[in-house]
Amino acid sequence: MMMTLRYHPIGKRLTPGAGGYLLGGLLNMMGLFASAAHATGFEPLPIDGVPLENGKSAYILCNDTGKFDPASHHDIPHKPTPSNSNTCAVFPDREIVAPLPDFSLVKHASRQALMNNALTGHQDKKVASVMDFVWRNPAAGECIYGTKVLALSSKDADYNTQLAGKQFFKISDIARGGFAGQALEVAYTVYSSSAEPVYRIGRSFTSVQYRKHAGFQRQPPIEPAYHRAINGVESKQRVAPDPGQQSASLNDNWVNFTTSVGLTKRPASPTLYIKARCGDETPVELSGAIRLRQTMPPFIELSVPGFAPPGATLDEIPEHETAKP
Numbered sequence: 001m002m003m004t005l006r007y008h009p010i011g012k013r014l015t016p017g018a019g020g021y022l023l024g025g026l027l028n029m030m031g032l033f034a035s036a037a038h039a040t041g042f043e044p045l046p047i048d049g050v051p052l053e054n055g056k057s058a059y060i061l062c063n064d065t066g067k068f069d070p071a072s073h074h075d076i077p078h079k080p081t082p083s084n085s086n087t088c089a090v091f092p093d094r095e096i097v098a099p100l101p102d103f104s105l106v107k108h109a110s111r112q113a114l115m116n117n118a119l120t121g122h123q124d125k126k127v128a129s130v131m132d133f134v135w136r137n138p139a140a141g142e143c144i145y146g147t148k149v150l151a152l153s154s155k156d157a158d159y160n161t162q163l164a165g166k167q168f169f170k171i172s173d174i175a176r177g178g179f180a181g182q183a184l185e186v187a188y189t190v191y192s193s194s195a196e197p198v199y200r201i202g203r204s205f206t207s208v209q210y211r212k213h214a215g216f217q218r219q220p221p222i223e224p225a226y227h228r229a230i231n232g233v234e235s236k237q238r239v240a241p242d243p244g245q246q247s248a249s250l251n252d253n254w255v256n257f258t259t260s261v262g263l264t265k266r267p268a269s270p271t272l273y274i275k276a277r278c279g280d281e282t283p284v285e286l287s288g289a290i291r292l293r294q295t296m297p298p299f300i301e302l303s304v305p306g307f308a309p310p311g312a313t314l315d316e317i318p319e320h321e322t323a324k325p
Helices: 022-029
Strands: 037-039 050-052 055-057 059-061 090-092 104-115 125-137 142-151 171-177 185-189 200-202 254-261 271-277 284-294 300-308
Touching: 090 185, 104 284, 104 300, 125 284, 125 300, 142 171, 142 254, 142 300, 171 271, 171 300, 185 254
Parallel strands: none
Antiparallel strands: 037 090, 050 055, 059 200, 104 125, 125 142, 142 271, 171 254, 171 284, 185 271, 200 254, 284 300
């Protein structure tokens, strides 16, 4: 059973140029408001899915190397470059500048994700930091929503000290909500030398477990219908999934990025981008708009607030579809 763990928001919202905030100062020093970048990889994310040989998928493939290459004998992916393995990839001059020219920062925040559940002995555990950005191009009427996740290496990183060894939160999927009815384009950039690429991006609320074994789908079909947060086999044994454990229904309100983040080898995520139409209104902040998910057992989902287009709302997930903390 997937466990949705509690999140306690403790990060402060930051405003551009605000003195006294570490992130604000860092962003200014690194030239966040500059727009020098070159990008080739923004991809449309169809609202009605993409065709497969038999049916449709909510997911597009971005990087099909390493563990997402069935013919490969190793799991090490090819990092994107301007000439290779670059579907969905963009290449800003600096990681935290806007990934396209003529976009300026309008919102940014740093948030911390906490676990507090039976897995943590009912103690708060700070396991990740989430950076949230919004850039706007007024002339084009477009906004880009950016996300970057850092796994924290403090004493809280071992979230379950009741077990032997170290139990680190392994994030395989990062989802953002609030985009219903919008035509979207998506992209990512890999800046940290240890970060993995984005393997796939879906117009779905559902994150689907992937292993390089028979039965696991690189592009999960939309049937059988499945609307919950995580779909897969919650077993550490090598068990082939049935078709109902490898599907993800379309949900135009959500975008799900599949990558790999976690201590000790991959503490930083790629930076993830969603481009949507927008006006001059200030983006709203919605509780639970960003989800961090571990799709290997035990299934874990953490939620943090996130910026979203004005007027956006999040889906109501039926109570029977979400485990209680």
